[in-house]
Amino acid sequence: MVQDERAELRTVVRDFFESAWSRDQLRESLDGKSLDTGVLWDRFAGELGLAGLLIPEEFGGAGGSVADAAVVLEELGRSLAPVPFLSSSVVAAGALIAAGAEGSLLAGIADGTKIAVMAGVWAGPEALLSATVTGDGVRLSGELPVVPDAEGADLILVPATVNGAMALISVDAHGAGVSVESVNSLDASVPLGTVRFDNAAGTVVGGEAENVVRRGLALARLGVAATLLGVARFSLEQTVQHAKERTQFGRTIGSYQAIKHRLADMMVDVETLASAVSSAVVADDGDDFDTAADLALAWAADKARNLVDEMIQLHGGMGYTWEHDAHLYYRRVFAVSGLLDAGNAALDRAWGTIESGGGLATSVDKDSADETSDDVVRIVKEFVSEQWQPDLTVREWWRRMSAARLNLPSLPAELGGRGWTSADEGVITDTMNAAGVTLGAGGIGRALAAPTIAAAGTDAQKARFLPGILEGTEAWCQLFSEPDAGSDLAGLRTRAERDGDGWRITGQKTWTSNAHVADYAILLARTDPGVPKHQGITYFLFPMRQEGVDVRPIREMNGHMMFNDVFLDGAYVSDDCRLGELGQGWALANVTLSVERSSIAASPTMTPAMPGILAGHLDRPATEFVEAFDPHSLGVVTDETVARLVRLVTDRGVSDVAIRRDLVRLAHMSSLRVEGMRRLKSGLDVTGAEPNIGKIHSNTALRLARDLIARILGVATGTTPVTADEAWAREILLYEPAPFIYGGTDEIQRNIIAERALGLPRELDPSRSVAFRDIASAVRP
Numbered sequence: 093m094v095q096d097e098r099a100e101l102r103t104v105v106r107d108f109f110e111s112a113w114s115r116d117q118l119r120e121s122l123d124g125k126s127l128d129t130g131v132l133w134d135r136f137a138g139e140l141g142l143a144g145l146l147i148p149e150e151f152g153g154a155g156g157s158v159a160d161a162a163v164v165l166e167e168l169g170r171s172l173a174p175v176p177f178l179s180s181s182v183v184a185a186g187a188l189i190a191a192g193a194e195g196s197l198l199a200g201i202a203d204g205t206k207i208a209v210m211a212g213v214w215a216g217p218e219a220l221l222s223a224t225v226t227g228d229g230v231r232l233s234g235e236l237p238v239v240p241d242a243e244g245a246d247l248i249l250v251p252a253t254v255n256g257a258m259a260l261i262s263v264d265a266h267g268a269g270v271s272v273e274s275v276n277s278l279d280a281s282v283p284l285g286t287v288r289f290d291n292a293a294g295t296v297v298g299g300e301a302e303n304v305v306r307r308g309l310a311l312a313r314l315g316v317a318a319t320l321l322g323v324a325r326f327s328l329e330q331t332v333q334h335a336k337e338r339t340q341f342g343r344t345i346g347s348y349q350a351i352k353h354r355l356a357d358m359m360v361d362v363e364t365l366a367s368a369v370s371s372a373v374v375a376d377d378g379d380d381f382d383t384a385a386d387l388a389l390a391w392a393a394d395k396a397r398n399l400v401d402e403m404i405q406l407h408g409g410m411g412y413t414w415e416h417d418a419h420l421y422y423r424r425v426f427a428v429s430g431l432l433d434a435g436n437a438a439l440d441r442a443w444g445t446i447e448s449g450g451g452l453a454t455s456v457d458k459d460s461a462d463e464t465s466d467d468v469v470r471i472v473k474e475f476v477s478e479q480w481q482p483d484l485t486v487r488e489w490w491r492r493m494s495a496a497r498l499n500l501p502s503l504p505a506e507l508g509g510r511g512w513t514s515a516d517e518g519v520i521t522d523t524m525n526a527a528g529v530t531l532g533a534g535g536i537g538r539a540l541a542a543p544t545i546a547a548a549g550t551d552a553q554k555a556r557f558l559p560g561i562l563e564g565t566e567a568w569c570q571l572f573s574e575p576d577a578g579s580d581l582a583g584l585r586t587r588a589e590r591d592g593d594g595w596r597i598t599g600q601k602t603w604t605s606n607a608h609v610a611d612y613a614i615l616l617a618r619t620d621p622g623v624p625k626h627q628g629i630t631y632f633l634f635p636m637r638q639e640g641v642d643v644r645p646i647r648e649m650n651g652h653m654m655f656n657d658v659f660l661d662g663a664y665v666s667d668d669c670r671l672g673e674l675g676q677g678w679a680l681a682n683v684t685l686s687v688e689r690s691s692i693a694a695s696p697t698m699t700p701a702m703p704g705i706l707a708g709h710l711d712r713p714a715t716e717f718v719e720a721f722d723p724h725s726l727g728v729v730t731d732e733t734v735a736r737l738v739r740l741v742t743d744r745g746v747s748d749v750a751i752r753r754d755l756v757r758l759a760h761m762s763s764l765r766v767e768g769m770r771r772l773k774s775g776l777d778v779t780g781a782e783p784n785i786g787k788i789h790s791n792t793a794l795r796l797a798r799d800l801i802a803r804i805l806g807v808a809t810g811t812t813p814v815t816a817d818e819a820w821a822r823e824i825l826l827y828e829p830a831p832f833i834y835g836g837t838d839e840i841q842r843n844i845i846a847e848r849a850l851g852l853p854r855e856l857d858p859s860r861s862v863a864f865r866d867i868a869s870a871v872r873p
């Protein structure tokens with residue numbers, strides 16, 4: 093099923109439950125009235141034909157995929173409709189398909205006339221039942237507690253031992269010796285039952301039983317995670333709607349920043365949860381499916397709990413009532429989180445995977461159906477094997493990368509790129525790191541100037557500036573922030589005044605990274621103080637090496653001197669270096685800032701080799717930069733970060749299980765960052781806030797990495813680093829606060845998510861509508 097069809101499926105299922113189902117029935121059921129779900133299931137199966145979604149068409153099913161099932165499950169979580177789709181159509185059907193079951197077993201499940209459940213996997217690692225062999229099959233005795241949807245089931249699948257080996261046994265739920273006792277469920281929408289067998293007759297289903305059961309279990313984990321994604325989305329949407337309507341102190345509560353930021357964080361949780369589910373969906377049938385499903389559920393349980401907590405809290409007293417639906421979702425989260433051995437057990441299971449390799453396989457590098465990713469890896473590998481030589485200079489290596497159009501491949505072909513995506517650039521970084529070669533020219537030129545010039549430059553500007561950026565012979569910096577204009581960048585005071593064919597620039601910029609080695613700058617200056625602040629700004633491509641530019645280093649908290657104050661005193665820039673129209677600088681600045689946030693969240697270019705002549709790296713051997721790291725490129729957690737932390741754990745003999753679990757969480761967060769980019773690339777549920785969400789997620793991972801460093805090193809955190817990994821850890825520790833500030837602080841990201849993506853009211857800014865030159869008298873206190 094392609095994306096459009098999947099979107100249609102979502103709409104069909106949502107519309108169906110909105111008209112056919114009311115959550116009032118859950119309240120009544122919690123009050124003791126029995127819930128008759130049979131009619132709803134019959135309609136679901138009959139009208140939508142989805143009971144056999146995963147079953148091949150030859151057996152009467154729809155031949156759909158796990159990705160299709162995840163859409164339906166998400167909608168089930170959203171509506172809390174009590175239909176046994178997960179139990180019967182996904183878990184039991186999925187296990188039977190894996191077992192190569194006959195059509196006769198599947199036919200009834202496919203049309204919904206028969207409901208199957210898989211017992212014995214939901215409530216943790218209980219000892220398997222043991223079956224005895226009889227002439228015509230097997231006999232089972234014993235009890236299986238907490239089986240969802242057992243009461244209405246027609247067929248019960250049970251993993252059990254037969255003659256010492258594991259087998260999957262199918263039992264007729266209506267047969268002699270089978271009984272199901274209803275269990276009082278916290279969540280009325282998932283009926284639970286205890287299944288008892290008393291010498292009940294069963295049949296061994298074929299196939300490799302361990303694989304079949306593992307498949308059923310993984311589908312169950314992924315399925316519950318997908319339903320929790322539905323719960324999470326519902327919680328966010330309800331709460332945003334409430335925050336827009338509820339008024340206190342004369343304002344809607346959604347206009348208070350304390351509320352907006354919490355809603356923004358809810359959205360970050362929803363989107364990372366969507367990535368956790370989609371990365372497990374993409375992993376389907378691969379070797380990593382079990383781990384991906386395991387971790388998706390662990391992440392889902394964690395995030396959904398936060399979402400329902402926030403939904404109740406931000407609804408105030410109303411959120412705590414019986415009448416409001418919030419508690420129905422709260423119940424669901426707590427009822428299912430305990431099933432399926434999620435949480436710490438899932439993290440412990442995944443430790444082995446990251447202990448050996450550092451990272452979890454991500455969908456970008458294992459998605460073999462995605463030709464583009466495969467092509468990227470192949471093209472880069474071919475390029476490296478043909479062009480990399482140990483005695484090349486950095487200058488020559490970058491020239492070759494640029495000639496192969498691999499230095500900024502997201503540019504269109506006519507500008508020296510290949511029209512690839514930033515996700516593909518992450519693949520290039522990983523592939524080149526794995527090959528042990530120096531990465532391409534990095535810095536502000538490649539990251540920010542080139543994409544903005546490509547978007548808005550004239551042909552002459554593109555021809556003049558792009559080659560120097562791509563070959564790394566010209567270095568750039570970003571002259572945006574000023575002492576009095578940081579978060580409120582549009583309040584910048586540096587002015588540009590007409591002088592013949594050009595402009596004279598006067599003012600002060602600050603925190604300017606690498607200004608001391610830059611040849612050019614992307615510069616914002618005020619060309620018209622007579623209009624409101626966002627309108628009178630113009631964007632320039634500004635030459636740094638001239639009179640009137642005074643660069644003074646500022647020392648950072650890590651002791652390095654990477655950023656600078658830049659004093660501009662009548663420095664000149666010609667009008668043909670103006671980017672875009674006069675007064676359009678703010679719109680273009682937003683292009684740059686959006687690229688900046690995306691690049692912070694993307695896989696970073698980690699080479700410590702700096703572009704431009706002044707840095708002095710161009711004529712050094714490229715091999716010098718392969719192993720070294722640039723302390724200022726440690727702001728994003730990658731598989732490399734995880735691998736180094738695992739090495740520290742191993743080298744220091746750390747056995748603290750809580751540290752290992754958090755390392756697995758970190759590896760998962762790194763893979764979710766990559767999955768977020770893949771989803772963006774595939775156009776899946778694009779929100780427009782991806783760069784902002786990505787930056788916050790990336791920084792949350794970085795903070796976890798920083799804290800892990802302190803926990804792993806213990807007392808050595810505060811003493812002189814001895815090994816190379818300890819020196820690296822020290823650099824991360826001291827750099828960690830920076831990404832929360834640069835590229836727009838995380839508070840500003842939350843404002844943007846809340847206002848632009850969630851539609852909440854804008855922050856008050858009395859200076860917004862006043863002519864810039866009048867701000868001081870009109871609004872400053």
Ligand SMILES: Cc1cc2nc3c(=O)[nH]c(=O)nc-3n(C[C@H](O)[C@H](O)[C@H](O)COP(=O)(O)OP(=O)(O)OC[C@H]3O[C@@H](n4cnc5c(N)ncnc54)[C@H](O)[C@@H]3O)c2cc1C
Pocket residue numbers: 569570571572573574575577578579580602603604605606655830833834835836837838839840843855
């Ligand atoms: C390592 C590093 C490198 C940098 N490199 C560059 C560079 O190359 N070029 C460049 O131009 N700039 C650069 N910056 C500057 C960076 O973009 C700014 O520091 C940032 O935008 C914040 O501005 P500020 O420092 O003035 O803080 P302020 O804006 O004064 O913010 C102070 C605090 O108030 C909060 N705050 C402010 N306004 C709001 C609001 N409306 N709502 C909620 N909270 C708010 C902020 O989040 C922050 O916590 C760099 C910064 C760092 C740390």
